[in-house]
Amino acid sequence: MTDRTELLRAVAERAPAFPVFVYGPAGWGKTTYAEAFRQHFGKTRIIDDWTWRDPMPPGNALVLTQDLPPPLTHAVPIADALRLIVGRHADPRLAQERANG
DSSP, rough: OOOOHHHHHHHHHGGGSSSSEEEETTTTTTTTTHHHHHHHTSSSSOOOSTTTTSSOOOHHHHHHSSOOTTSSSSSEEEHHHHHHHHHOOOOOOHHHHHHHH
């Protein structure tokens, strides 16, 4: 198990008290896979298109954003989030191609 995998697992275990931010560029599948991410991180709510102008989300939220998340938050790059739900060695672009048919 890699240090990165252990870190992501720790984020998931501690996530109930804090929102989890999944961030990355448009078109990579944040919204497409939002429900799978929500379930993986044990959240009850999804906030899509969060920006710095928006209030800080509650702890029960999975937050999808193109912005770099605030410091000291649980933040997962979209490529790593896709690997968590699609498979450890999956190329995130292949997951997106599968979703687009």
